Amino acid sequence: MILKGKVWKFGLNIDTDAIIPARYLNTSDPAELAKHVMEDADKDFSSKVKSGDLIVADANFGCGSSREHAPIAIKAAGIQGVIAKSFARIFYRNCFNIGLPIFESQEASDKIAEGDEIEVDADKGIIKNISKGEEYVAKPIPPFMQELISAGGLVEWTKNRIKSS
Amino acid sequence: MTITEKILATHAGRDKVSAGELINAKLDIILANDITAPISIKEFRKTGAKQVCDKDKIALIPDHFAPQKDIKAAEQCKMLREFSKEHDLSLYYEVGRMGVEHALLPEQGIVLPGDLVIGADSHTCTYGALGAFSTGVGSTDVASAMATGECWFKVPESMKFVYFGKLNKWVSGKDLILHTIGDIGVDGALYMAMEIEGEAISALTMAGRLTMCNMAIEAGGKNGIIVPDDITEQYVKPRAKRDYKFYTSDSDASYVDVKEYDCSKIQPTVSCPHLPSNTKPAADLSNIAIDQVVIGSCTNGRIEDMREAAEVIKGKKVNSNTRLIVIPATQEIYLQSVKEGLAEIFVNAEAVFSTPTCGPCLGGHMGILAKGERAIATTNRNFVGRMGHPESEVYLSNPAVAAASAVKGRIAIPEEVI
Numbered sequence A: 001m002i003l004k005g006k007v008w009k010f011g012l013n014i015d016t017d018a019i020i021p022a023r024y025l026n027t028s029d030p031a032e033l034a035k036h037v038m039e040d041a042d043k044d045f046s047s048k049v050k051s052g053d054l055i056v057a058d059a060n061f062g063c064g065s066s067r068e069h070a071p072i073a074i075k076a077a078g079i080q081g082v083i084a085k086s087f088a089r090i091f092y093r094n095c096f097n098i099g100l101p102i103f104e105s106q107e108a109s110d111k112i113a114e115g116d117e118i119e120v121d122a123d124k125g126i127i128k129n130i131s132k133g134e135e136y137v138a139k140p141i142p143p144f145m146q147e148l149i150s151a152g153g154l155v156e157w158t159k160n161r162i163k164s165s
Numbered sequence B: 001m002t003i004t005e006k007i008l009a010t011h012a013g014r015d016k017v018s019a020g021e022l023i024n025a026k027l028d029i030i031l032a033n034d035i036t037a038p039i040s041i042k043e044f045r046k047t048g049a050k051q052v053c054d055k056d057k058i059a060l061i062p063d064h065f066a067p068q069k070d071i072k073a074a075e076q077c078k079m080l081r082e083f084s085k086e087h088d089l090s091l092y093y094e095v096g097r098m099g100v101e102h103a104l105l106p107e108q109g110i111v112l113p114g115d116l117v118i119g120a121d122s123h124t125c126t127y128g129a130l131g132a133f134s135t136g137v138g139s140t141d142v143a144s145a146m147a148t149g150e151c152w153f154k155v156p157e158s159m160k161f162v163y164f165g166k167l168n169k170w171v172s173g174k175d176l177i178l179h180t181i182g183d184i185g186v187d188g189a190l191y192m193a194m195e196i197e198g199e200a201i202s203a204l205t206m207a208g209r210l211t212m213c214n215m216a217i218e219a220g221g222k223n224g225i226i227v228p229d230d231i232t233e234q235y236v237k238p239r240a241k242r243d244y245k246f247y248t249s250d251s252d253a254s255y256v257d258v259k260e261y262d263c264s265k266i267q268p269t270v271s272c273p274h275l276p277s278n279t280k281p282a283a284d285l286s287n288i289a290i291d292q293v294v295i296g297s298c299t300n301g302r303i304e305d306m307r308e309a310a311e312v313i314k315g316k317k318v319n320s321n322t323r324l325i326v327i328p329a330t331q332e333i334y335l336q337s338v339k340e341g342l343a344e345i346f347v348n349a350e351a352v353f354s355t356p357t358c359g360p361c362l363g364g365h366m367g368i369l370a371k372g373e374r375a376i377a378t379t380n381r382n383f384v385g386r387m388g389h390p391e392s393e394v395y396l397s398n399p400a401v402a403a404a405s406a407v408k409g410r411i412a413i414p415e416e417v418i
């Protein structure tokens, strides 16, 4: 899978309240949630972001609550993937479970600037910065997580298990 | 092995597990609330499962936007009610019986020592105070768990936190954990088990222990855990309706790091906006004016917290520039507060005394902040916009400091009003 698009940059400790404020959690409709994505970090983000864009952030992205609404809102806004130095644990889990590609790379986070055009080879974990002519490597994804991705997320994985038992 | 590794190993049907391994383990309790369960229910239906793994293991609790704050919230709560009926779930708690989930489950003896618990709520880590392994997951994890009774885990590395010495007056579990997060940062224990021990912990009440484990997630931790002892036994015995097991850590268990704290040096502590790690001694913040005070939540909404706040505020009035909202976390705590005369103390002080709900803790309802307003709360998060407008501010403290601040209309320590 190749993800190619323009980058929006965010800082350190972007929490789930910034990604999707709790005041919008009286629904779980992805399209509704997408309207408010990243609102408390950047008020106008949902009107600026284009389908196919990517987010690059500093460390501990997605800290705070367990709300799956956070990766859902990001995905529903058309964002193809997120690169960060590190992810908060539940957010990390949720992304694999719902199928939002994420990549951990210190170097990519440091060197990619807002507006850069990048191309991510999701299978190999290679991040190309087209604007700067650079290349970075993401941390490898554990085999079980790869199994989840190839099954199409946790629900499909569970479905296969129920069938085979 | 550590207590965390032992509980995970037992539930995975193994003699031994080590940090970093991915395992599948059997669950004792699976939890979701009115925000997270609707997604779990939708995803559960997609798994093709005809029935839930066990009708007595799934707790669905409408507490965040309940009592239903608007039509959309009512629709979400309705999904929980209907799903619980459809599958005959024994642990569904309707408004009137419900409480804030992480206060309710230990109180009702639903979660017990040695259990393996997941919840689609990040503060599920609270139950580590009972010597259980419990951790927050996403809604889809809960969906899969409701179908299979199992969940995948990466066995975490453990970090040890040792608290020695005696607590100063008006210092409680909240101050210890805020101080710790201030020391190690909001990702200081990322992906790790935080094992909490020491002479100050051995002397700490179950309420204080629950408060500490509740906030493990605020340091990025996977779980907080305390090896069970006599205090655990006294708390659990009258509540348990099934068997439970005490696990301990081996003396040769391995820890990636050990942090030690001298409690005599820890003062009432406040987290300033906009991160729980941004801590300062409460005494240094007396110039911070406060518009709203909230005492409640899964962190500090227990009877001990109500008593502490009432002790400070008794016979006084809430400052005319400030509003005080007191929310006991469960119906049992509410009733106990009435019986002990605490409710009367709060109402006489001109505070709001509310039915159990998460409400303002997550900026849901029952006390939302306007632009530019500032609150001090006994809750656990002070992120941008957490309690309302993105330009409002939240400070976090223990109940005594919150109550003193309500009287003074600015951040204050209890000694200033007592």
Ligand code: SF4
Residues within 6 Å of the ligand: B064, B100, B101, B102, B121, B123, B297, B298, B299, B357, B358, B361, B362, B379, B380
């Ligand atoms: S009281 Fe606050 S932190 Fe606790 S479960 Fe409710 S919303 Fe979450």
